[in-house]
Amino acid sequence: MGLDDVSQKPHDRLAAWLASDMAAVNALIAARMASEHAPRIPQVTAHLVEAGGKRLRPMLTLAAARLCGYDGDNHIKLAATVEFIHTATLLHDDVVDESQRRRGRPTANLLWDNKSSVLVGDYLFARSFQLMVETDSLRVMDILANASAVIAEGEVLQLTAAQDLATTEAIYLTVVRGKTAALFAAATEVGAVIAGVPEAQVVALRDYGDALGIAFQIVDDLLDYGGTDAAIGKNTGDDFRERKLTLPVIKAVAKADAEERAFWVRVIEKGDQREGDLDHAKALMAKAGSMEAARAEALDWVARARSALGVLPDHPLRGMLDELADYVVARIA
Template sequence: MRDAVAQKPFADRPVAEAAGEGAFERLQALIAPELARVEAMIAERMQAADTDLIARVAAHLIGAGGKRLRPCLTLAAARLCGHDGENHIRLAAAVEFIHNATLLHDDVVDESDRRRGRPTANAVFGAKPSVLVGDFLFARSFQLMVETGSVEVLGVLSNAAAVIVEGEVLQLAAARSLAGGEDVYFKVIRGKTAALFEAAAQAGGMAAGAPAAQVAALAAYGDALGVAFQIVDDLLDYGGASAAFGKASGGDFREGKATLPVLIAHSRADEAGRAFWKRVIEGRDQREGDFETALELMRDSGALEATRARAEAFAQTAVAALAPLPAGPLREALADVAAFVLTRAR
């Protein structure tokens, strides 16, 4: 089956969800030596002079693992474009630092107690160290970028940093509003999530000195992958497309977030349904049984399936974007990662 699709023009290749199984591990295996160097650089650069508090807070979060999805994009993009130096290591570490800086700050502003199944740095060390170490990781990421000597890459990543925050603030400003609709939703997730995926992939290509068309292709891939990733994340909060309600955490619902499943269900609702969504999301007036009602409205209106279809379309866009890049195992792996993102939402 894989051979059959591989013979089609790459841009027309369908996203086969089966190809997503284990795709991320296959990508990691292809860049294993580089990834080990990134881990070493992360461990080294989270140290600070005169105090070990920074390293302890940073290690609590970064050391807890996480998939290193964003740095893998940087490494794979750089390798795909023939990079053979040190800069993609630095940039991959910088990208992971930016990501973790935003997580540290998110956990402070959301007063979150748990992340990745463990207590947050905010819960363990308090708000002060969490805010400050987030700032430190942000500064460190720019020091790493400076070491590459590329103002161009610095431009891409500093723009991404600004866009990430704009997305988060827009989310805050538009929270609990159905009025912004999908327009605001996509602006928010392009900022808070896709911008760093895009910059991570793009920076890898730039480190390799790839032609502009390839760098643009990597940026388009990262953007679409990031959008698909966030849609799936938002879908998982309602248990995924198969409506496995036992998996639904409902955290977004309780916070009144107008995510895509909500927006689609709202747009497909009758008058009573619209009143329901207005009450629970905009009014944040939530009562016993409301979450179950929300899940039923989503399932019955096909909103969950429709949300998944949107994610799949973006994953397809990501795969198509890879067409200008050199064929081979790395491009295959990146394409399969787009399918992998979808498997999370089953």
């Protein structure tokens, strides 16, 4: 089930509440992704930025700042920064994963080439750091620079852990914190920091973003085996074909008998995948109850996210962030 398949859409209510801010963010993104000398940069960037993404991460920055009473304009720069970092990582990820679809469209590396995707991603990282500097906040720069490093570290760890059946749930969580939760946490944390609120509220919003990001990624991993192409914006089964050890697979491997483990060794570690293997993998996960167990963990992280909001001011945006956490898991209800 995708974000658009549920009648209640907290992200739409959030977008409506933040409409004027998001318009300013989009205008800033359009201005800063321009290039005087390399027209391919805005071409590649626009292909991904304008592909209908929900802009969830920059909205989290705007929501955190407004929830904390911020009335300046640096949150616009920070939201654009967060979106540029996210877009840069997507461009790089699609090259690493040799992906062909992103948000329901052909990937930039497929339409252009790997070199263009990598270099445009580098350009967006550079633009993001320019925007950070303009806020004149060393703490904000530290948070976002650290998040960028953690994202890269998580991706490198995934390269070594993804096809190793010895990968544990703890290693998986480290990867998820890097590739997804780090930017969610940074997005909400910098919104609070720029508003100058007490440290307890900064920590609360960081913890909310961290827990939301982990739940979000677990759900994405589940959708790869139980969703539809339209729901996830890529081909279902891509994680299996790319031999990624995601949470439902890790849990199934942990309960596998000798014959089942031999199957996982063949398709994940050795990459010898045959007709019908994806269906067999789903059957093994159903037998092990690993999809249900992974969903339970996603629900636990959602509960942590909602709990973190308790110290924040009573505000409509707080209610929307609370609903958004529930909504993440509603995609697999």
